[in-house]
Amino acid sequence: DGGITQSPxxxxxxxxxxxxxxxxxxxxxxxMYWYRQDPGQGLRLIYYSQIVNDFQKGDIAEGYxxxxxxxxxxxxxxxxxxxxxxxxxLCASALGWGRGFTEAFFGxxxxxxxx
Amino acid sequence: GENVEQHxxxxxxxxxxxxxxxxxxxxxxxxxxxxxxxxLGKRPxxxxxxxxxxxxxxxxxxxxxxxxxxxxxxLHITETQxxxxxxxxxxxxxxxxGGTSYGKLTFGQGTILTVHP
Numbered sequence: 001d002g003g004i005t006q007s008p009x010x011x012x013x014x015x016x017x018x019x020x021x022x023x024x025x026x027x028x029x030x031x032m033y034w035y036r037q038d039p040g041q042g043l044r045l046i047y048y049s050q051i052v053n054d055f056q057k058g059d060i061a062e063g064y065x066x067x068x069x070x071x072x073x074x075x076x077x078x079x080x081x082x083x084x085x086x087x088x089x090l091c092a093s094a095l096g097w098g099r100g101f102t103e104a105f106f107g108x109x110x111x112x113x114x115x
Numbered sequence: 116g117e118n119v120e121q122h123x124x125x126x127x128x129x130x131x132x133x134x135x136x137x138x139x140x141x142x143x144x145x146x147x148x149x150x151x152x153x154x155l156g157k158r159p160x161x162x163x164x165x166x167x168x169x170x171x172x173x174x175x176x177x178x179x180x181x182x183x184x185x186x187x188x189x190l191h192i193t194e195t196q197x198x199x200x201x202x203x204x205x206x207x208x209x210x211x212x213g214g215t216s217y218g219k220l221t222f223g224q225g226t227i228l229t230v231h232p
C-alpha cells in the first residue's frame with residue numbers, strides 16, 4: 001500500500017514524555033520527510049533527509065529530533081521540549097534530488113494527542 | 116529559506132465551473148512544483164507536477180502553469196465535479212536554509228475546494 005508505512009496510527013502521550021513515531025519505506029527512496037499538519041496551516045516541514053546519516057532542519061524543528069541510520073527508516077522523536085505536540089504527523093519519501101526529484105509519497109499519518 | 120504562499124484558503128464553486136488556485140514562492144532556485152490533493156481522512160496524493168523548464172502542463176481536466184519570472188504557479192481545474200472536493204496543496208522543491216543542498220519540499224497552506232452539485 002504505497003510502500004511507506006507509519007506507525008502507530010494513533011498515539012497518546014503524557015506531558016513531559018518523549019515519544020517516537022515510526023516511518024518505514026521499501027521504495028528504495030533516498031529522501032525522507034516529516035511534516036506536521038494542523039488545521040488551517042497546511043503541511044509544515046519538521047526535518048528532512050536526502051541520504052543516510054544526514055538530515056536537515058525544516059521550518060519547525062524545535063522540540064523534535066530525527067535519525068537516519070538506515071535508508072528505509074526515518075523515525076521522529078517528539079521531545080518534552082515541544083510545547084504543543086498535539087497534531088497529525090505525516091512522513092513522506094521521494095527519489096531524491098540527485099536521482100531526479102519526483103513525486104513524494106506519503107504515509108497514512110500518526111495522530112498524536114497529549115493527555 | 117523557501118516560503119510558499121497559497122490562495123485562496125477556501126474556494127466554493129458550482130459543478131461544471133472552473134477552479135483556480137494560485138501559489139507564489141520565494142527561492143528563485145526552486146525547480147520542481149507539485150500539486151497534491153488530500154481527501155478527508157486520507158494521505159495527500161500527487162495530482163500533477165511541473166518542472167521549471169516547462170511553462171504549462173495538462174492532464175485531462177487539470178492543468179498547471181508556471182511563471183518563473185514572477186515566481187508563481189497555478190492549478191486550474193475545469194468542469195469541476197463533486198468528487199473534486201478536497202484540500203489542495205501546492206509545493207516547491209528548493210534549497211536548504213544555507214543554500215548548500217537541495218531537496219527541501221515546502222508546502223503552501225492549502226485550499227479547501229468545495230464543488231456544489
